[in-house]
Amino acid sequence: MEQRRNAATDGFAWVNSPILNGTTRAAVVADAARNLLQVRS
Secondary structure (H helix, E strand, O other): OHHHHHHOOOOOOOOOOOOOOOOOOOEEEEEHHHOEEEEEO
16 A cells, blocks of 8 residues: 555555555545545555
């Protein structure tokens, strides 16, 4: 997960400790105003 987060340039910079830990399996960015849903696992 850390490698994907570090390579991403699409709004996942917030995925850090304590959010990112040994049990993190997915992160989601949702923006209804832009009709956007992004999921990283």
